[in-house]
Amino acid sequence: MATVNKGATKGSLLSPSARLIFRRNRSLLVQPVLIVIVLGLLLTYIGNHKLDKIEAVTINWPFISQAIKDHLILSFASAAIIIAIAIPAGILLTRPKAKKFTPLVLLLANVGQAFPAIGILIISGILFGFGKPIAIFTFAAFGILPILRNTVVGLQEIDPFVIESAIGMGMTPRQALWKIEIPLAVPVILAGVRTTLILTVGVATFGVFVNGGGLGMLIIPGLKLNRQIVLLTGGMLTVIVAFTMDWLARLAEEFLRPRGI
């Protein structure tokens, strides 16, 4: 009975297709609830704690909101750069003329991810100067692999006979790419986008090392000054941001997935 009522209230807010997606994938409803609970616990913990002078420097709304804002800027900007580079590159790498470069490029992307992000970040900072831009570009190099690989794999995985019938009916290679191949690869590409988003939210905590801001502004002082509440707030907020990104990306995956597949 309870589920029926819940479905009915949801139904008044959502379109029929959205209702179908939530019904099919209950965990999409569970995740925001968990996020809110974790956030509530964190706020309760902070509220019941008497802040000392050092803690009060960071545990205040203007400071925290600025850290979150910077964190989002770092993650979104690097993710946007990655998307703008990796998806076109992945498409290009599956075209007949560029196919032979695919292993080499994937290797490079692998290397990009295998390098310790923090080391590269510090070196880039020393070489090119500190600040947000350098952090954003370093994170972008670090997180390019999931989207690149998923774009290549998503396109390669398409049933070759589907493409043959598209070409056989008189589509040009470009038409086949836009009308058939890309829509069919969308779910796999979006899964890569989700992985990359979570990755960039994670590494954005390093932004603090090059004066890029972000939630690292709480984590690093928390560690250095041995203030557990500061450390915990920074860590938990990073997790909450990552989970929220993940949820939003999953929503996008569900809504953008072509209906027939």
Place this chain on the structure above:
Amino acid sequence: MANTHSSTPGQEIRLEKLTKRYPNQKKDAVKEFSLEIPAGEIVVFVGPSGCGKTTTMKMINRIIEPTSGAILIGGKDVTHTPAHELRRNIGYVIQQIGLFPHLTIGSNVATVPQLLGWDKGHIRERVDELLTLVGLDPEEYRGRYPKQLSGGQQQRVGVARALAADPAVLLMDEPFGATDPITRVRLQKEFRALQRELKKTVVFVTHDFEEALLLGDRIAVLSDQSHVEQYGTPLEILSNPATDKVKSFVGEAASVRMLALVSLSAIELIPGTKDGPTLSEDATLREAMEKFIGGEKVVNVGTKGHLTFESLQEAITHARSKVA
């Protein structure tokens, strides 16, 4: 299966010394293949796997570009016209069907008309007409997705999609090969009936000789490198196989198979009807034979006359000598 649309009749296809050699291969996959395919007929390429029959067919719409040779459709040389334009005028059906899984059945069928820039109303009309033509209720199926259909239904959509822009030529590569035997026979029969109405020029590839007999107006028996062992009507090939390879392909039961190709309207009957089962004039000698094997003494053919076992034997001998 009603067809209200006036359909473009088939065009003759002429293939001249078509050759395909893949890079780094010593031997041609297809060697100097020449054939005339009359307008409005089903020509079946039949042969063992690896003989090059599919390669040959795929050179007609240049999914595989020929190394040399010429393709003429309706007298026009299309060997060098832009391939995508050529293909929009040739229906293409493959065994794996290759429906677009992310598009509805309606959109799948609408593919080529959309490429050709038809207006929306016209496309919608045409889609419904074609779904009806292949025996799928448009109301029910138009909005569904391929995965919601059975294999047999999917292949009907494949045929409808190939016919959408009313091409003069249809290429079919083992289109019914992946369906179960019962569905296959039904699809074959439906396709034969459909073709009687549409009169397209059809090139049909199969390795199944029974299928070739059932569907082909003519059969080209191919061997290695797409060499034409024999090209003729099913009856000619059954009664007079040209080479040992054809003979082995036709197999032992040639004369029994032939019975299924001659209809009762083609033979001489004894006037008057007698007490016994009645077959229509469209029935074949084989159906009559089955009645006799079942113990009947007399078989009536419509109201025109009747057959005894002896007169049927005589008719079979006569039919065989006529083609030989």
